[in-house]
Amino acid sequence: MTRIAVLGAGKIGEALLAGLLAAGRSPADLVFTERHPERAAELGARLGVGSVDVAGAARHAEIAVIAVKPQDIVPVLAELATAITPGTLVVSLCAGVPLSVIEGALPAGTAVVRVMPNTPMLVGEAMSAVSGGAHADDAQLAAVEKMLGAVGRVVRVPESQQDAVTALSGSGPAYFFFLVEAMIDAGILLGLPRAVAADLIVQSAFGAARMLRESDDHPVILREAVTSPAGTTIAAIRELEKHGVRAALIAAIEAARDRSAELGRAAARA
DSSP, X not given: OOOEEEEOOSHHHHHHHHHHHHTTOOGGGEEEEOSSHHHHHHHHHHXXXXXXXXXXXXXXXXXXXXXXXXGGHHHHHHHHHHHOOTTOEEXXXXXXOOXXXXXXXXXXXXXXXXXXXXXXXXXXXXXXXXXXXXXXXXXXXHHHHHHHGGGEEEEEOOGGGHHHHIIIIISHHHHHHHHHHHHHHHHHHTTOOHHHHHHHHHXXXXXXXXXXXXXXXXXXXXXXXXXXXXXXHHHHHHHHHHTXXXXXXXXXXXXXXXXXXXXXXXXXXX
């Protein structure tokens, strides 16, 4: 079984470890790093996985997953570079950090895969996009896809599309939370108790998502099935169009794409 080290045991790192264990990985095949001793002890005891320093992780791992915040990746790469063994695959979950930055900080020839996950990894429903670096082969990409498959779905994209992925699915859960928040507020405005409004909307969102996943129909077809002539839904849709909701959402995602590219350029200059 492939030995995996997760460098950084924040929410995403913990979710990956938990997902791998739930998928049948042995705790003996996993280690993690965590700079806060109390957090390391608590997580190690709860998951049964050992904690080590970065050098120990590099020696242990066939796959080293960097799951720290983007602003913390430079010192982690510096430690990793001095201890990594030939053949180790490095996987970055750091949003916006280009492959060239990671490859440039590690020994020549190191295989690197860049991943953009999202926070539904915490419930095993992540959407992750993977891009291979100059030295990552198909077998290594497949290994990363299998690993991430334990916590959701995976798609392979060229790195040139990662900023778009970040804007669409990386930030995507926040858009849905924002919409749900607004709909709950609308329910309160219409006289419903907050708890009832929340239950109605969350279940509706869950059901709609299942229909989108399990149906072969285009979203337009599914929406039209709810939209009766001269009915309540078309009245609501008219107001959404009148207020430019569609255009605003497209503009918001473009802004997120531009910000992702800006962060990537800043990481390359660091």
